[in-house]
Amino acid sequence: xxxxxxxxxxxxxxxxxxxxxxxxxxxxxxxxxxxxxxxxxxxxxxxxxxxxxxxxxxxxxxxxxxxxxxxxxxxxxxxxxxxxxxxxxxxxxxxxxxxxxxxxxxxxxxxxxxxxxxxxxxxxxxxxxxxxxxxxxxxxxxxxxxxxxxxxxxxxxxxxxxxxxxxxxxxxxxxxxxxxxxxxxxxxxxxxxxxxxxxxxxxxxxxxxxxxxxxxxxxxxxxxxxxxxxxxxxxxxxxxxxxxxxxxxxxxxxxxxxxxxxxxxxxxxxxxxxxxxxxxxxxxxxxxxxxxxxxxxxxxxxxxxxxxxxxxxxxxxxxxxxxxxxxxxxxxxxxxxxxxxxxxxxxxxxxxxxxxxxxxxxxxxxxxxxxxxxxxxxxxxxxxxxxxxxxxxxxxxxxxxxxxxxxxx
Numbered sequence: 001x002x003x004x005x006x007x008x009x010x011x012x013x014x015x016x017x018x019x020x021x022x023x024x025x026x027x028x029x030x031x032x033x034x035x036x037x038x039x040x041x042x043x044x045x046x047x048x049x050x051x052x053x054x055x056x057x058x059x060x061x062x063x064x065x066x067x068x069x070x071x072x073x074x075x076x077x078x079x080x081x082x083x084x085x086x087x088x089x090x091x092x093x094x095x096x097x098x099x100x101x102x103x104x105x106x107x108x109x110x111x112x113x114x115x116x117x118x119x120x121x122x123x124x125x126x127x128x129x130x131x132x133x134x135x136x137x138x139x140x141x142x143x144x145x146x147x148x149x150x151x152x153x154x155x156x157x158x159x160x161x162x163x164x165x166x167x168x169x170x171x172x173x174x175x176x177x178x179x180x181x182x183x184x185x186x187x188x189x190x191x192x193x194x195x196x197x198x199x200x201x202x203x204x205x206x207x208x209x210x211x212x213x214x215x216x217x218x219x220x221x222x223x224x225x226x227x228x229x230x231x232x233x234x235x236x237x238x239x240x241x242x243x244x245x246x247x248x249x250x251x252x253x254x255x256x257x258x259x260x261x262x263x264x265x266x267x268x269x270x271x272x273x274x275x276x277x278x279x280x281x282x283x284x285x286x287x288x289x290x291x292x293x294x295x296x297x298x299x300x301x302x303x304x305x306x307x308x309x310x311x312x313x314x315x316x317x318x319x320x321x322x323x324x325x326x327x328x329x330x331x332x333x334x335x336x337x338x339x340x341x342x343x344x345x346x347x348x349x350x351x352x353x354x355x356x357x358x359x360x361x362x363x364x365x366x367x368x369x370x371x372x373x374x375x376x377x378x379x380x381x382x383x384x385x386x387x388x389x390x391x392x393x394x395x396x397x398x399x400x401x402x403x404x405x406x407x408x409x
Contacts, residue, residue, distance in 0.1 A: 006075035006171065009090060011065045011146070013304050018061060021270055021303065025056035028271050039282070043275045051278070052271055054292050061304075064297045068115065076146075079166045081159055083152075089167055090114070090146035090306075091139035096125040098133035102390060102405045103173035105164055105191070106138040109182020110255075110312055111277045112373065113301045114140045119379035124386065131387045132405025139167060141183070143314060149307035156318040161190035165199060175199060175400045179386065181206040181374055183315055189333060189358075196335035201399035204339040204389055206374040206382060208350045210357055218357070225353035237349035244347045248283065251276070256316035263310025266302075273309050274299050284372035286345035332359035337396045339363035339389040341382060343370035362395040363388070 033045040068074070072092045080086045092114055095101070104124065106117045117138035124134040142163055143149040150159070164187060168176045178188040178200055185205035192203045215222040230238065254262050265272040277299055281290060302309040338361045355361055365385045370378035390396045390405060398404050 004078045006077045006093065009074040009076045009146070010069045011074070013061065013065065017304065022056050024268075024270050025052055028052055030271075043279050043282070047278075048271065048275060051274060051292060051295060055270070055274070055296050059293065059296045059300075061300055064293075064300065072115075072118070072121065077167065077170055079163055079170060081142075081150075081155075081163050081166070084150050084155060084159065087142050087148040087150065087163065089139060089142070089148070089163065091137055091167065092117070092121065093135075093137050093171060094121050094125050095135045096133040098405070098407045100403050100405060100407055101125070101133040101135045102400050102403050103168065103171075103176035104134045104136050104386075105168055105176055105178045105188075106136060106375070107160075107164060107178065107180035107184035107187045108138075108141065108144070109180070109184045110144075110315060111280050111298075111302070112182060112184070113145045113298070113305075114138045115297075115301060116373060116376050118376075120375045120383050123379060123383040127387065127405075132390050133407070134386070134390075134405065135173075137168065137171060137173075139164065141187075141312075141315070143307055143311040144305065145301060146306045149311035149314075153314075154318060154322045155314070156322050157186050157190045158194065159318075160187045160315070161194050165191055165195045169199070175201050175403075177202040177204070177390070177396065177400065179204045179206075182372065183319075185209070186319070189338075192333050192336050192338075193331060196333060200336060202337050202339070202390070202396040203333070204341070204363075204386055204396075206341040206343060207346055207348070207372070208340060208355065208358065209348060210350050210354050213354055213357065221353050221356060225351055228351075228353060230351075233344065234349065234351075237344060237346070240345065241347070241349045248347070251280070252316060255313040256320045259310065259313035259317050262313060263308070266309040266313075270299075270303055273303060277302060281373075284345075284347060285377055286343070286369050286371035288371065288373075288377045332357055334360045336360065337362045337389075337399065339385065339396065340365075341374065341385045342366040343372075343374050343378065343381075344368065345371035347372055 038044060073094055074092055076088050076090050078086045079089050108116045121136050124136050127133050140147040178191050180188040185207045188203050188205055192200045213222045213225050278295055338358055367381050370381060374382045388394055
């Protein structure tokens with residue numbers, strides 16, 4: 001592995017880029033809209049006009065940029081990924097004052113980014129008495145945010161996992177735990193498959209995507225699955241999953257088949273990018289009360305990203321179409337304890353029987369509210385689960401040698 005020492009990093013978007021954004025927003029040509037359709041056809045025209053007008057004339061990126069720079073210690077570091085050369089990886093590295101804290105790698109997904117972890121970082125690094133502390137590394141995945149994008153095809157889950165693992169080693173963490181949702185869940189589990197036991201010591205996720213149970217491979221589990229009645233809450237979650245598959249997967253098919261075509265629109269049109277991502281922020285959360293500033297903070301990270309917003313789409317293509325056997329997304333993991341937090345408005349529901357195919361699933365927690373972006377929507381709930389999972393008496397307590405998260409150990 002080739003790496004350099006971390007270099008301190010501050011966001012500083014050039015003024016010319018800010019002015020260019022305003023010029024593009026001023027030249028927006030809006031479509032028409034059918035009467036009374038609200039969200040049924042997509043993002044409502046009134047919402048878009050309001051957000052575009054505010055983005056152009058009222059929104060202050062410098063406020064958000066300053067907040068990130070002054071609140072979260074950011075760094076970049078060169079990481080060599082086999083077959084892809086050196087990638088400059090951007091990350092927040094917030095160490096706890098507790099030297100016994102547990103190193104944790106937080107991996108986001110799409111359309112998330114490193115600041116999806118903004119609310120959980122202070123809770124994890126500065127816990128109340130009796131709760132374990134964590135050193136948190138929240139990275140911009142390659143192709144996202146302010147990290148380099150790979151220049152060659154084939155950068156799939158295994159390569160994402162390699163980059164994340166090598167990042168933790170370069171930061172001095174030979175043993176660590178991982179957490180993630182969306183692609184971050186797949187990446188976290190892939191880290192465990194490739195580096196579990198020796199380096200990765202535990203996995204916690206807030207989304208699971210599992211292959212269906214095959215009756216020929218797991219007949220008893222399949223019988224359990226079809227014979228166990230769903231609770232009313234499970235039926236509601238299954239209905240949401242079916243609705244998502246019916247009306248919510250258009251983005252997935254395009255991004256996993258022709259990402260370059262879509263990239264032109266997202267790279268050139270801030271309004272196109274806003275609509276594409278805002279739709280997911282609205283539809284994938286549990287009625288989270290986004291402010292206009294929160295929405296534009298989120299979108300602006302994509303607009304100003306190092307490689308442009310189109311680079312973030314390729315993870316879909318790479319995962320689905322390159323080296324599928326290497327991805328190993330559905331192979332069970334037994335080398336480390338696995339924890340899973342269930343939020344009712346998640347996009348997909350995996351049955352209790354199907355979850356057994358994950359492997360060493362030793363911790364589960366169900367919540368009454370929350371959706372796809374749990375770290376942002378329900379930070380206290382997610383952190384509470386991590387504390388229980390890794391705390392005294394938890395299934396992942398003491399998995400990192402010499403680091404339990406408690407100051408008096």
